[in-house]
Amino acid sequence: MPTHVLVVEDNPVNQKVAVAMVQKTLGREHVIVDVANNGREGLANSTEHGHKYDLILMDVQMPVMDGLEATRRIREWEKSHAGEAPYFIVAVTAHASKMHVEECLEAGMNRHASKPLTLVSMRRVVEEYRDWRVKMFKSCK
Numbered sequence: 841m842p843t844h845v846l847v848v849e850d851n852p853v854n855q856k857v858a859v860a861m862v863q864k865t866l867g868r869e870h871v872i873v874d875v876a877n878n879g880r881e882g883l884a885n886s887t888e889h890g891h892k893y894d895l896i897l898m899d900v901q902m903p904v905m906d907g908l909e910a911t912r913r914i915r916e917w918e919k920s921h922a923g924e925a926p927y928f929i930v931a932v933t934a935h936a937s938k939m940h941v942e943e944c945l946e947a948g949m950n951r952h953a954s955k956p957l958t959l960v961s962m963r964r965v966v967e968e969y970r971d972w973r974v975k976m977f978k979s980c981k
Contacts, residue, residue, distance in 0.1 A: 845873045846893045848882030848910065849932070850902040854955070858897055858932065861962040878902045879910030886927060887917040893927055895969050897953075900933040900944065907931060908947040915948035925976055928969045932957060 847858045859873050876882040898907040918926050931944035934955040941952045953961050
């Protein structure tokens with residue numbers, strides 16, 4: 841079963857980099873990647889269009905709706921859909937200060953990854969996602 845990933849990023853170059861990193865880390869044949877151009881599209885993809893993602897890579901600074909607000913709204917949506925597993929949301933941003941990381945976590949993101957994404961950082965994201973997923977399944981038993 842492939843891993844479904846949503847990349848929420850307004851910059852086309854960063855979109856391509858993120859998609860390539862995900863495909864290289866998980867294996868092109870084992871992943872389906874969708875792209876949203878801003879937080880509003882990311883929110884719609886993850887809550888309105890019937891898609892279920894395993895992992896969401898969320899830029900923080902975007903037009904229309906930023907990643908923090910999109911994450912807050914996704915977490916609110918999850919509360920009203922309690923039977924479904926929550927999303928693993930990763931902030932992908934050039935801002936790496938302690939204050940900014942805390943802001944991302946307070947908004948409901950699971951972790952922070954600094955831009956530019958590298959294979960090493962993407963592998964860490966995937967490892968943490970897999971560990972989190974195992975814990976989620978164990979807690980459901």
